[in-house]
């Protein structure tokens with residue numbers, strides 16, 4: 309009997325000991341996994357580093373590419389497209405103008421009654437209309453007729469307070485956010501559809517002609533005065549309120565930038581030089597690339613799996629469509645090599661684009677002590693639950709690295725453009741034409757020149773830490789003194805009203821004001 313009790317005690321001790329061994333070995337394993345995750349994180353952080361010396365190399369590379377793109381067609385990955393916008397709105401515009409903004413799943417129609425310097429925007433109305441999915445694959449005629457019909461019905465509801473100037477025909481600015489070969493301020497051919505559109509018969513044709521024919525067919529009397537890209541619309545919308553706006557940048561799903569260039573610096577320009585000697589250039593900077601840009605295995609994988617490998621390299625590092633997926637790719641490596649979320653690997657973690665940039669910014673904005681928003685996003689995006697605080701901290705850090713790199717690289721882009729137009733404080737370059745009909749001596753004053761960069765896009769608007777990194781790196785690159793005179797400002801939805809304002813500033817009827 310005594311023997312049995314003693315045996316039992318030994319057995320219990322053995323079990324307890326085995327339990328302790330399991331706990332200890334699990335801890336050792338966890339520690340090993342955590343060390344491996346941290347090593348992956350550190351390796352990634354190093355590969356993403358953007359010290360100011362590197363940013364300066366990127367600034368200089370961008371300036372070189374901008375020069376090359378202006379010198380000849382195909383001279384650079386930067387297309388540097390002349391927009392034919394040689395007059396920006398300055399507040400003098402009067403009358404009724406319409407705008408149509410076609411950029412993706414929706415289009416917006418807008419009307420604005422302009423009252424000159426005194427009255428400014430007297431009245432404004434807009435509507436958003438969704439594009440039925442089937443029309444994205446219909447014929448070009450069908451698509452444009454649908455748009456013209458919706459526009460006509462909006463015009464028919466024009467109420468009190470909206471009046472064309474004199475006997476001016478109604479005029480329209482058309483924001484068309486697809487790649488266009490512009491041939492005049494109010495004409496341009498579609499290079500190719502993007503964003504899921506496949507409407508037959510439009511590529512290679514003048515999109516304004518399509519729209520005008522459709523308007524005629526539905527009995528709408530209206531003239532297209534300006535065809536613009538959304539970046540150019542944003543520049544015009546910003547400039548209307550502030551004559552120091554020289555650059556406009558979109559940081560949304562994708563990214564692009566435009567700026568005011570001296571027309572005689574556009575070597576590839578064959579036309580007459582405009583009277584203002586200025587021209588807005590659409591850089592199409594999403595396609596910028598330089599060997600100085602930090603590229604990791606995650607970026608290489610993302611590019612290889614994308615619909616446009618080898619293209620839009622800068623966009624893939626800094627824009628809203630991609631940053632979330634870069635984070636996912638690093639987490640996947642941690643899952644595969646260090647078992648960060650346990651086994652088996654969640655199928656959604658292996659699936660591209662399951663983690664969006666809004667997801668990423670939600671995790672990165674998590675200020676709770678137990679990072680419960682990180683946990684919630686991991687659950688929502690990947691169906692991963694039960695993570696430890698340590699794991700959530702690592703996930704947070706991956707977001708931080710990707711965001712910091714994106715914001716700082718975007719800053720190098722901003723400063724590259726400022727350098728090209730001589731507004732970076734180094735005295736190089738020479739730009740800064742006022743570019744309005746009433747360009748006057750007041751612009752040539754002794755005060756330090758202020759430069760405003762108009763920003764639009766959901767990424768910039770909603771991702772606070774991205775905005776902070778962008779601002780901080782811009783200040784580092786410019787130095788405090790110069791940075792004081794460079795303002796980066798949100799110019800929300802400027803592109804719609806900007807197109808109406810460009811229709812006004814390019815309208816023949818404005819000449820008589």
Ligand code: ADP
Pocket residue numbers: 411412559560561562627628629665666667669670764765766767770771
């Ligand atoms: P688009 O660029 O398609 O014209 P927006 O300018 O509205 O549209 O930008 C939308 C993009 O902005 C989204 O695709 C997303 O990547 C990004 N975005 C929106 N909200 C957030 C957010 N809270 N945090 C980070 N990025 C965001």
Ligand code: MG
Pocket residue numbers: 411538560765
């Ligand atoms: Mg947009």
